[in-house]
Amino acid sequence: MSKTSIVTGLFFGDEGKGITTAFLSSPQSLVVRFSGGHNAGHTVETNRYRHVFSSFGAGTFRGAHTYWSQYCTFCPKSFFNEREALVQNGYDPVHFIHPLAMITTPFDYEHNQRLESVNKHGSVGVGLGATIARHTETPFKLFAIDLQYRPLLLQKLKQIATWYGAVNVDEKIAEFLWYVDQCELSIKTLSEIKGRYEHIIFEGAQGIMLDMDFGFFPHVTRSNSTSKNAMDIIKAEHLPLPEIYYVMRAYLTRHGNGYIPNETTNLCFEDKTNKTHPYQGKFRQGYHATDLLQHALQIDSVYAGNDVRQKKLVITCADQTGGMIYIDNKQVPLAEFLETPLPVSEFFINRSTKAGALERMKKAASYL
Numbered sequence: 001m002s003k004t005s006i007v008t009g010l011f012f013g014d015e016g017k018g019i020t021t022a023f024l025s026s027p028q029s030l031v032v033r034f035s036g037g038h039n040a041g042h043t044v045e046t047n048r049y050r051h052v053f054s055s056f057g058a059g060t061f062r063g064a065h066t067y068w069s070q071y072c073t074f075c076p077k078s079f080f081n082e083r084e085a086l087v088q089n090g091y092d093p094v095h096f097i098h099p100l101a102m103i104t105t106p107f108d109y110e111h112n113q114r115l116e117s118v119n120k121h122g123s124v125g126v127g128l129g130a131t132i133a134r135h136t137e138t139p140f141k142l143f144a145i146d147l148q149y150r151p152l153l154l155q156k157l158k159q160i161a162t163w164y165g166a167v168n169v170d171e172k173i174a175e176f177l178w179y180v181d182q183c184e185l186s187i188k189t190l191s192e193i194k195g196r197y198e199h200i201i202f203e204g205a206q207g208i209m210l211d212m213d214f215g216f217f218p219h220v221t222r223s224n225s226t227s228k229n230a231m232d233i234i235k236a237e238h239l240p241l242p243e244i245y246y247v248m249r250a251y252l253t254r255h256g257n258g259y260i261p262n263e264t265t266n267l268c269f270e271d272k273t274n275k276t277h278p279y280q281g282k283f284r285q286g287y288h289a290t291d292l293l294q295h296a297l298q299i300d301s302v303y304a305g306n307d308v309r310q311k312k313l314v315i316t317c318a319d320q321t322g323g324m325i326y327i328d329n330k331q332v333p334l335a336e337f338l339e340t341p342l343p344v345s346e347f348f349i350n351r352s353t354k355a356g357a358l359e360r361m362k363k364a365a366s367y368l
Helices: 017-024 076-088 106-119 128-137 144-148 150-164 169-183 190-196 228-236 290-304
Strands: 003-009 029-033 042-045 050-053 065-068 095-097 199-207 243-249 252-255 283-286 310-316 324-327 330-333 346-350 358-360
Touching (some): 003 017, 003 228, 017 042, 017 243, 017 310, 017 358, 029 190, 076 169, 144 150, 243 252
Parallel strands (some): 003 199, 029 065, 029 199, 243 310, 310 346
Antiparallel strands (some): 042 050, 252 283, 346 358
């Protein structure tokens, strides 16, 4: 391959990583999901169809294939349902999964929802946190490769159910196995398939300020939402130095509880995807803070550093704000914001949720 890119959100998720990934994608691309898992909700539209990508890469509409890395959780039921929706709308998505991708069971799903109903951390409630905790804190691991051998899979599922103290176990296992059989997964290492593609795009989930190490605890995700995992894969696979696309909206958002600077109820921009959620909670809006923007970029430089070709900033939802950037409790014209000294070499602006709807702006004042 000749090119590598990373797409990551700067703040609390919902920044526009999906449309950025779609913009970069082509039939010669492989989109690698490198953080989070099936909890993602990356919205992309075409002239005839709007889809929220969770178990497939957001480049699917443009013919890109998907690779599910070992850093992600994977839910067979979610995968099956999403694939069915895509097929019914005329798409034939191609998907590969790493042998060590972490599998979410119905028991993880239920446990996550029980915890979230009490703790209110802002979880989506689909088992990501429970799955990762089970893998990192107990011996009861379940990997994608385990799905291939039924006797071992059954034993592991029963052990996980017992550990959680689950009820109606046989019924839930039977349903889980049905979805596993329907998925017909293609389990591959990245090394086996990377040579087929000209462009590998690493699509992140959530945002840097939700990172489990750098976010506002306890309202964080149980994953590394910086470029860390992507950079680890790039180095291990000897891929070309990447370009990084950092994504933010023209205004700040956060779903559920946790810190958000300059929050205000005066902003009520419509969002078709992000609504009040029984587990995530309310979709909140506010003004960006320049110091938090700079801090998020500095955090990611710990992993990206100088091992990248270029760093770029993508501003989405500018159609909602009339091209203004809501920052530091002010509405700043785009031209003025572009002069902000940030460690990026280029800006992109988005004025639509349609695939490919990014516009390159003038080069930034930079201290790279």
